[in-house]
Amino acid sequence: MLDNITVTYRSEKFILKFDRCQQHFGMSPVCFQYFQFRNVRNAQEEEKTCAIRKDMQYNDHWAKPDMASSKWDNFLDPSWFDSIHSNIHMGAGYYKTSLNISDIKRNIAQYNIQQTVYNEDIFGPLQNDSIVIVIQIHDRITYLRHLIVSLAQARDISQALLVFSHDYYDEEINSLVQSVDFCKVIQIFYPYSIQTHPHEFPGEDPGDCPRDIKKDKALHLKCNNALYPDLYGHYREAKFTQTKHHWWWKVNRVFNQLEVTRNHTGLVLFLEEDHYVAEDFIHILKLMERTCKDACRHCNILSLGTYLKTYNYYGDSKKKEALRAKQQSKKNIAEVQPSWTFQVLPSLYQHPQKVEITPWISSKHNMGMAFNRSTWNEIVKCAAYFCKYDDYNWDWSLQHISQNCLKQKLHAMVARGPRVFHIGECGVHHKKNNCGSTAVISKVQQVLKSAKRHLYPDYLILNLATVLKKNKLRKGNGGWGDYRDHKLCMSMTIR
Structure with missing residues (x-):
């Protein structure tokens, strides 16, 4: 059985790492996407050492995506796989299977039982001061590719x-995730998904009440959940x-079930x-963590993101300088026009060490x-406040816990210069004609390119947010009145 395959692409030799893929998947097409190409100056020497590379942490292999002929150009172009497939003849056995629900359930159960940590042989066991990064995934593979590229850099x-948490089983997504070779990776699969329960709760049971039916009519029809409409x-x-x-x-699984993380006391992002x-x-996250221990012991959440579409890159500059920078920014990015635009203004990144201390607000800091585990241990004690609150949003439900149950409410240390960006234009609430657009991604990349010299601060400057008014207890958004949802949620709680 071949360990690796040497191919020629753009007049250069590359090696396709194939051994681990065959071990897990056999001669299936997923192996071609579970790839690792390396520029080979000395093909014979590279073939002897390509199986395990101890120096993968920070080498030329992980080139920036804007470099010519880089791995990332190829990685973000699904059509490139087709050209590779056509250049490598594997003969019979090259096939793709279509899985039914029983197959999917069986595969999900196997993943969740085995808890395989990919690349642990290369990078070693998880350390307590290491960051655990949990990524919730549905089926938007285009966005996921870009996230993985940004993580790799x-x-x-x-x-x-990296903990990839799936609620949709897809072999292409699996092969994409398993192609990650720059750190340790584990996959977990939410076992109560709509995909695996399409015609029964928690999916859409044919006997359930239609969304907009009146309660008296629902009672007359005797549909399953007639007694449990939401507050609207x-x-x-x-x-x-x-x-x-x-x-x-x-969150329950990461903190309390996975062998690799159940005793981890460090940060989970x-x-x-x-x-x-x-x-x-990661640099900013660890800097914020250290600062919390010294200067903000009541801070129990760190937040790296923002939903603002305008980022001030030189916070305290004069208005004239701000206007000049804004005009230059518009000139630089005029060629890309998504549904909304990022503007690289005179900004917070001139003072990249600024962080804000503020009460955690779900819509701003989620x-x-x-x-860490200490914060989670307090949250999970309030499971009923999460699981029985009539709001289908996890972040609003977490806010409800903070306001009504926690002895010490959630307080956040927020990076004024964001390190996490939202690039999705399509999702549960938003449907557009062109969900594959990369315009927003281009804007984010330009923002980060402009801010590059302001990254990696040596220290942080704390700013206490001015709380203008006390947050009122909020009425939920509904969508969570069904007792079956309450029961399922509570059943997943591990204390």
Whole structure:
């Protein structure tokens, strides 16, 4: 059986690492995507050492995506796989299988039982001061590719553990995730998904009440959940409830079930498939963690992201300089016009060490959010406040816990210069004609390129946010009135 295959591409020799893929998948097409190409100056020497590379932490292999003929140009272009496939003849046995629900459930169970940590042989066991990065994934593979590329370029990423948490089983996504070779990786699969339960709870049961039916009519029809509309009189929609269930399940699993993380006391960072990270995000996260221990002991959440579409890159500059920079920014990025635009203004990155101390607000501080086991242990004590709160949003439910249950409310240290960006234009709530657009991604990359000299600060400057008014206890958004959702959520709680 071949260990690796030498191919020629763009007049240069590369090696396709094939051994581990065959071990897990046999002669299937997924192996071609589970690839690792290396520029070979000395083909014979490279073939002797390509199986395990101890020096992968920070080498030329992980080139920037804007470099000519780099791995990342290819990685982000799915059509490139086709050209490789056509150049490598594997004969019979090259096939793709279509899985039914029973197959998917069996595969999911196997992944969750085995808990395989990929690349642990290369990067060693997880250390307590390492960052665990948990990524919630559905099916948006285009965004996921860009997130993985941004993670690959981050300094010290080789010390991290990536936990990919799926609520949709897809072989192409699996092969993409398993192609990551710059750090340790583990996959977990939410076992109560709509995909695996399409015609029964927690999916859409044919006997469930339609969303907009009136309660008296629902009682007359005797549909399954007639007694349990939400606080706005609507009945559950599975596609909206799944995200909150998945979020709660994955956090419980990471802190309390996975062998590799169940005793980990360091930071756990939560990302989603349509996020994008700056190259110094780990540096900033660790700097914030150290600062909290010395100067903000009541801070229990760190936040690296923002939903603002305008970033001030030179915070305290004069207005004239700000206007000049804004005009120059518009000139530089005029060629790309997505549905909304990032503007590289005179900005916070002139003072990249600024962080803000503020009460945690779900709508502002839920992206690129990190906390440790101590914070989680307090949150999980309030499981009923999360699971029975009539709001289908996990972040609003977490806010409800903070306001109504926690002895010490959630307080965040927020990076004024964001290190996590939201690049998704399509999702549960947003449907557009061109969901494959990379315009927003281009904007983010330009923002980070402009800010590059302001990254990696040596220290942080704390700013206490001015709280203008006390946050009122909020009425939930509904969508979570069904007792079955409450029961499922509570059943996933591990204390």
